[in-house]
Amino acid sequence: MTRVFSGVKPTGHLTLGNYLGAIRRWVDVDQRQSDALFCVVDLHALTVDHDPARVRRLTRQAATLLLAAGLDPELCTVFVQSHVDEHARLSYVMECVATDGEMRRMVQYKEKAARERERGGSVRLSLLTYPVLMAADILAYGTDEVPVGDDQTQHVELTRDLAVRFNQRYGHTFVVPRATRPGVAARVMNLQEPTSKMGKSDDSGPGIVYLLDEPDAVRKKVMRAVTDSAAEVVYDPQERPGVANLLEILAACGGGDPEDLSRGYQSYGALKKDTAEAVVELLRPVQERHKALCAEPAYVERVLRDGAEKARGMAKPMVDSAYRAIGLLPA
Numbered sequence: 001m002t003r004v005f006s007g008v009k010p011t012g013h014l015t016l017g018n019y020l021g022a023i024r025r026w027v028d029v030d031q032r033q034s035d036a037l038f039c040v041v042d043l044h045a046l047t048v049d050h051d052p053a054r055v056r057r058l059t060r061q062a063a064t065l066l067l068a069a070g071l072d073p074e075l076c077t078v079f080v081q082s083h084v085d086e087h088a089r090l091s092y093v094m095e096c097v098a099t100d101g102e103m104r105r106m107v108q109y110k111e112k113a114a115r116e117r118e119r120g121g122s123v124r125l126s127l128l129t130y131p132v133l134m135a136a137d138i139l140a141y142g143t144d145e146v147p148v149g150d151d152q153t154q155h156v157e158l159t160r161d162l163a164v165r166f167n168q169r170y171g172h173t174f175v176v177p178r179a180t181r182p183g184v185a186a187r188v189m190n191l192q193e194p195t196s197k198m199g200k201s202d203d204s205g206p207g208i209v210y211l212l213d214e215p216d217a218v219r220k221k222v223m224r225a226v227t228d229s230a231a232e233v234v235y236d237p238q239e240r241p242g243v244a245n246l247l248e249i250l251a252a253c254g255g256g257d258p259e260d261l262s263r264g265y266q267s268y269g270a271l272k273k274d275t276a277e278a279v280v281e282l283l284r285p286v287q288e289r290h291k292a293l294c295a296e297p298a299y300v301e302r303v304l305r306d307g308a309e310k311a312r313g314m315a316k317p318m319v320d321s322a323y324r325a326i327g328l329l330p331a
Contacts, residue, residue, distance in 0.1 A: 003175075004030045005143040007039035007081065010058035011050075014065050016209040016279060017188035017198035019286070020252045021149045027070035030147060036076040037141055037311060038066060043081050043088070044134070047127040048116065064300050065211055068290035077314075079307030081137065086315035090136035093322055095129060097166050098158075103128050107154055135159040139322075140315040142175045149187050151197060153179050170325040174318075188249060191225040194241040212287060215280045222246075222276035233265040243268070246275050253278035 006026060008018060030036045042059045059080060071078055081087050103109065109131070113123045126133075138146055138159050146156050156179035163174040188198045192207030199208075209221055227242040235258045237244040247258035250271070265271045293300055324330060 002034045002144045003142055004034040004036040004145045004147065005039070005138050005141050005177075006030075006037075006147050007041040007044075007137060008062055008066070009041050009044045010055060010062045011045045011048075012058065012199075013210045013212065014062055015188075015198050015211065016249070016283075017149075019069065019211055019282075020188050020249065022147060023066065023069050023071075025147055026066075026076075030145075031071060031076035034145070037143075037314075038071055038076060038078050039081050039137065039311075040066070040079075041081045041134075041137060044130055047124055047130050048112070049121060060300070063304055064293050065286070065290055067300065067303065068286050068293055069211075073303045073307065077307045077310050078303055079311045080304055083304065083308035084311045084315060086140050086312065086319040087133065087136055090140050090315075090319045090322060091129075091133040093319075093326055094132045094136050094139070094162055094166070096326070097162050097169070098129075098132050098135075102158060102161070103131065106131050106158070108151065131155045131158050132162070135162050138177055139163055139174045140318050141311070142314075142318060143177045144175060145180045146177050147180045149181070149197075151187070153181070166322070166325075170327075173322050173325050188252075189241065189245040191221055191242075191245070194226055194245045209279060211283060212290065213283070215284075218280050218283065219276040222279060223272050225272060225275075227268045233262050233268065233271055235259040235262040243271070246271055250275045250278055253282045 006022065008014065008022070014023075026036065026038055031038075040059050040062045042055060045055050045058075063078065063080065066078060067073075109128055112127055116123050116127075134155050135158060138156070139162075146159075148156055156177065160176050160178070163176045167173055167176075190196045190198045190207035191209070206221060206224065207226075209218055213221070225242060225246060227246070228240050230240065233243060233247075234240060235244055235247050243262075244258065247261050250256075251258045251261055253275075265274075320330070
């Protein structure tokens with residue numbers, strides 16, 4: 001059976017973009033058709049300045065939302081990255097395979113480092129090397145497929161390069177994974193800045209729909225979404241990104257094709273209203289289940305504990321094998 005691994009970083013509240021771009025596929029497809037592992041990658045949240053209490057709170061919230069969205073511990077493995085030591089163990093070994101040039105070519109590093117410098121802050125070394133930790137996350141489990149958004153494809157390509165290089169130098173050890181992407185709404189854009197991704201770490205709250213937003217807040221954000229001054233509703237991601245984003249969201253919520261949907265609207269107001277209601281209804285069951293799970297913290301803790309134990313059992317043989325292959329003396 002195909003093994004799938006993916007994760008979510010607890011650097012902010014999960015968004016509609018996270019759900020449509022990744023989580024819903026995990027629920028509807030990956031956990032049912034694959035041997036799937038889903039992880040809250042909390043170590044990745046330490047690459048920038050952070051509040052420790054907030055990271056812990058967001059880690060628990062993210063795990064609870066993954067379960068609320070429909071991930072079933074009977075069908076997949078749900079755990080927290082830092083609860084499985086093999087991620088950090090393998091990360092250092094892969095740093096010994098990666099090069100400085102590869103790290104500095106990563107687009108996300110360039111963008112995030114530039115933002116840190118603009119704010120007058122220093123850039124942590126972990127921000128440069130975290131793609132190697134991501135590679136370790138994936139390779140530790142013999143992963144075949146990594147469902148990711150467009151912005152993470154470069155990191156999966158790096159993972160593939162490191163796996164091939166390690167296998168060539170030290171003997172076949174790792175499965176070489178491949179990235180998979182959903183079709184519609186693979187990258188939901190910010191409602192106020194439709195050329196930018198709807199990221200959970202952004203400061204632009206009015207353009208971001210969070211999974212736990214109240215229905216009225218969702219409606220307000222969608223109705224205020226940036227469009228353009230043209231009269232017709234046309235699906236044109238390049239020239240009219242705001243309208244295209246709304247059509248893609250609507251299509252992803254209810255099924256259908258964005259271009260086909262565009263032909264049914266004569267005004268932006270009607271499009272926004274239907275999109276808002278579609279999002280509210282999409283999020284309603286997730287929010288209800290989240291509320292119920294918050295009343296059962298012991299259940300969530302048990303799921304994460306059992307998930308980490310299972311993940312540890314899967315990762316340790318692979319990491320031990322990598323240690324032996326690269327020349328480390330077995331303990």
